[in-house]
Amino acid sequence: MAGTRLAVHATFVAELLLLVLAAFLYAATRPHDPAAAAEPFLPDRSGWRILREDVAPAPMPGGDGGIVVQMGEIAEGVMRHVNALMGVEAERRLPERPRRASSFVEELRRKVGDEKRAPTLRVDLIVPQIATSTVAESLVDALARGLEGRLLTGNSPRVVVELADAASDTPNETSGGDLCEDTYFSAQSKMSSGGNRREVKIPQVFLLMGCSPATVPEGQLWSMEVDRGSGNVVVRTVLSPDQVKELKLDLEKKVASTLFGIFYAPLPAAEERVRSVSITLMDEDPKSRVLESGGIDAKGQFDALGQALSSASQSTLGPISKDLSFLYGGNIEDDGASPVTGGSVINTIDTITLEVASSAYLSLPIDTVEHDSADDETTPEANLIPSEELANWAHTHPRQRNAPGAVEWTIVVPSQQKAPVKVYDESTGEEVESIILSSVPSVGDAMNSQPSGVSILNLPSSGGDVDVDAIHQIQLKKMQESLTHVVGYIRALHGLPPSADLSSSNPSVAFRREKSSALSFWELESIARSQYRPTFERVFSETDALLALLHQHGGSLQFPAEVAHKLNNATHLLRQSMSLAEEGFPAMYATSLLHGALRYLDSVQSDHRFVELPYFAPDHYLAVFSPLVLPLFLPMIVGLIREIKRYRELRKKKSVA
Numbered sequence: 136m137a138g139t140r141l142a143v144h145a146t147f148v149a150e151l152l153l154l155v156l157a158a159f160l161y162a163a164t165r166p167h168d169p170a171a172a173a174e175p176f177l178p179d180r181s182g183w184r185i186l187r188e189d190v191a192p193a194p195m196p197g198g199d200g201g202i203v204v205q206m207g208e209i210a211e212g213v214m215r216h217v218n219a220l221m222g223v224e225a226e227r228r229l230p231e232r233p234r235r236a237s238s239f240v241e242e243l244r245r246k247v248g249d250e251k252r253a254p255t256l257r258v259d260l261i262v263p264q265i266a267t268s269t270v271a272e273s274l275v276d277a278l279a280r281g282l283e284g285r286l287l288t289g290n291s292p293r294v295v296v297e298l299a300d301a302a303s304d305t306p307n308e309t310s311g312g313d314l315c316e317d318t319y320f321s322a323q324s325k326m327s328s329g330g331n332r333r334e335v336k337i338p339q340v341f342l343l344m345g346c347s348p349a350t351v352p353e354g355q356l357w358s359m360e361v362d363r364g365s366g367n368v369v370v371r372t373v374l375s376p377d378q379v380k381e382l383k384l385d386l387e388k389k390v391a392s393t394l395f396g397i398f399y400a401p402l403p404a405a406e407e408r409v410r411s412v413s414i415t416l417m418d419e420d421p422k423s424r425v426l427e428s429g430g431i432d433a434k435g436q437f438d439a440l441g442q443a444l445s446s447a448s449q450s451t452l453g454p455i456s457k458d459l460s461f462l463y464g465g466n467i468e469d470d471g472a473s474p475v476t477g478g479s480v481i482n483t484i485d486t487i488t489l490e491v492a493s494s495a496y497l498s499l500p501i502d503t504v505e506h507d508s509a510d511d512e513t514t515p516e517a518n519l520i521p522s523e524e525l526a527n528w529a530h531t532h533p534r535q536r537n538a539p540g541a542v543e544w545t546i547v548v549p550s551q552q553k554a555p556v557k558v559y560d561e562s563t564g565e566e567v568e569s570i571i572l573s574s575v576p577s578v579g580d581a582m583n584s585q586p587s588g589v590s591i592l593n594l595p596s597s598g599g600d601v602d603v604d605a606i607h608q609i610q611l612k613k614m615q616e617s618l619t620h621v622v623g624y625i626r627a628l629h630g631l632p633p634s635a636d637l638s639s640s641n642p643s644v645a646f647r648r649e650k651s652s653a654l655s656f657w658e659l660e661s662i663a664r665s666q667y668r669p670t671f672e673r674v675f676s677e678t679d680a681l682l683a684l685l686h687q688h689g690g691s692l693q694f695p696a697e698v699a700h701k702l703n704n705a706t707h708l709l710r711q712s713m714s715l716a717e718e719g720f721p722a723m724y725a726t727s728l729l730h731g732a733l734r735y736l737d738s739v740q741s742d743h744r745f746v747e748l749p750y751f752a753p754d755h756y757l758a759v760f761s762p763l764v765l766p767l768f769l770p771m772i773v774g775l776i777r778e779i780k781r782y783r784e785l786r787k788k789k790s791v792a
Contacts, residue, residue, distance in 0.1 A: 141782050144775045151767055178692060178748050182699030188706050190682040190689070193241035237682040239706065240675055243713060253664045256292040256398060257719025259299035262342045264376050271298050274342065277383035281391020291399050292664065295719055299339065315346035315371050331483045333461055335715065335724050338366045338656070340394065344382070346371040351643075356385060358643045361397055366656030366721075368397065393644060397657055402630035402665040408463055408730075409625060410540030411488040412452055414618070416444050418495040420550035424594070431606070439607055440548065441493040447614035448491050454653035455622055459629075460486045462663055464734045465727030466704075467711050481727055486734075499528065499549060499556070518549075519559040520591075522570050529572060529589045542628075544621045545589045546614075555593040568593070569620040587624055590617045626654075629662045656721075663726035667716075670729045674709055677736045691747050698745045705735035 236244070260278060265271045275298045282294040350371050351358045357372040370390055374381050418440055421433040431439065465481040499520065529545055549556040557566040569590040592613055623633030635655070646655075654662070681702065685692065712728035739745055 138782065141775075141778045144771065144778045148771050148775055151771060155764065178690075179695045179744070180689075180692075181696045182694040182702075183689070185696055185703065186699050187703050188239040188682070189237070190685045191238055192235035192683070192686065193238045237679050237686070239682060240679040243709070244675070246713065246717075253292045253667060254716035254722050254725060255295055255719045256721060257295045257297060257337055258398070259337050259339045260296050260342060261299050261339055264344050268298075270376075270379055273379065274382060274386060277387040278340075278391055278394075281387040282395055291401070292722070294395065294398060296340075299337075315343050315350040331457060331461065331485070333465075333481050333483075333724075335479045335481060335720055336365075337720065338368070338398075341367070341369045343369065343371045345375045346373055348373070355643050357390060358645070359390075359393060359397075360645045360647065361655075361657075362647045363653075363655035364647075366660070368394065370394075397644070398660075399664070400631075400657070400661040402661050404665050404669055408540060408666075409459060409487055409542055409628060411490065412456065412542045412621065412625070413490045413492070413544070414444065414448055414452075414621065415543070415545045416440065416491070416493040416548065417497050417545060418493065418548045419498055419553075421495055423551035437493065437495050440610060441491075443607060443610040443614045444491050444493060444546070447611055447618055448489060451615050451618040451622060452489055455625060456485070456487045456489055458654040458659055459625075459662075460484065462659060462666075462723060462727055462730065463487070464730045465708075465724070466731050467708065467728060481724060483727065483731075486730075499525075499547065499553070518553050518556045519566065520556060522558050522560050522562075525558055525570065525589055526572050542587045542621065542625060544587050544624075546592050546617055547589060548592045548594060551594075556591050558589075558591060569617070571624060588620065590620050592617045630665065631658055631662070660721050660723050663721070663723035667722050667726045667729070670726060670733065671712075674705075674729050674732050674736070677733070677740075678705065678709065681736065681739060688747055693744050693746050693748065695744050698739055698742050701735045701739045701742070705732040705739070708732040708735070 260271075260275050262271045262274060265274075275296050279294075279296040282296065346358075351373050356374060357370060360369045360371070362368075372382070372385065374385065418437055421437040421440075424436050425431065425433055461481070461483045463486040465483045467479060467481055547556075557568060558570050559566055560570070569588060571588040594610060594613060619634075626635070627633050631654075635658075685694065708728045709732045712725040712732065715725040715728065716722070
């Protein structure tokens, strides 16, 4: 029986220990929920097992001084923990030393160096009519010398020209047909983007010789055609492949200068970006468009106008929104280990939100409308609204949200009794249908947090006939024309001309256009180059701050695996962005990945799981758990010790007997 009593006591103690251990493990692994009343018992540090980059500061330079500084930092960290255990006030903290950059950031900075120029741009030159590599390389050298002499400022890129082999489907002299025909260009300039996916590629320049006067302007030796979608350039010249000397001179003196103007457009450096586009439709009086003979009622008129706004917004603002979304946040598709090369795909999400809203029966200020007599009998009389009064009306608009990075535009549909309505600009004396309320920010300034502009949409009267489809098409067309002002404003925010004018001051240069409101390849490249350096420095700064926070407070921070995955993605995109810049790919790909890294860094900083747990002193733990555990442990442990002694005495008596 003595052994049985000892086993029972030992079982009770073991069960109690298992119960305490299970409670401890539950508290230690419990996910942090900010809506819950209880805090986690111990921080979740599972993210440290999968974190790729080193969070430790960069080592000090060699020598005894560096070792002394490192020993001082170690002693300072020990004293910080001792002070925390002793409950020393914050005012008695040791003076902090200047913080050193993390090893990861210091490593990348050494790779970048002190070069402030924009990343190098590599361009492939394809000469399908010359099979001799020596002649082709001499043409490349001539074009490279001309481009090298065009370096203007620190922001202008250094363009490197390399000779590339023609693709398998590239026509040559033996394939028949004229190489200078449009079919050749269209076959070689297919866009490498689809939806929110873009293929990483090097721009190509095709040099075609011996072209007929039909493809080269009269009196000119050469002409250029630029594809707005892919950025490829076709250079056509009347010079034959045998005229190598003349070709080299023309490439160096004339073609290189024009190509550099296509490749690079100087834009002011800016870090602000468009985050949302909000279009508000104000229908002053839908009843005014209802015919006395019947037809569509006021609600139907208003709904049809709202549908036209949605369709026009997608067709007019959608392309430029997708182009800028690619620039404002990309994610590379690879296995995470292999370097980025041509052919890799960058995935993006819609980082620019497009919102439309409609409201009715909000009248324009009647007392500010002035009647303007028409110049002739065929021109309808227009009512003029002074731009200052319209601006005051727009600033008191209830849809104004003052969101940072938001483009807010209002489209006003006046009633048929007032139409047509135009805005009178007091400064210029012009009568326009759109005004801009927010000035385009200058270099270093933030975007204005006020309504961007107002457009007047004068809808024609439907007359006696009621054709629903025809009315919808007219409204859609008028709405698209009105939204082109918004596209122009977004282009101006990025330093581009308001309209995508395809005409060129040089009669030898022509542009191919596929989407009316989308940014061209080289326009997007110019925006990317203007944002590359500020975005690069911001990513470095925020990454260094996060790694320093993990190094200094890693013992008390919640750092789950999900947060570590985000930080790994950010550092991975930063490395891939630098790899793209070093390889000479267009800056739009590197800038897209930099913005993608920023998106992950912002997600880490705003993650509710990435927090420091409230400080709980050791004596508080004893005060909380002692009343719960000691009344159970002490009797059981005392009883267990007593039973062990009793068991030993019984065993001793049995052995003596």
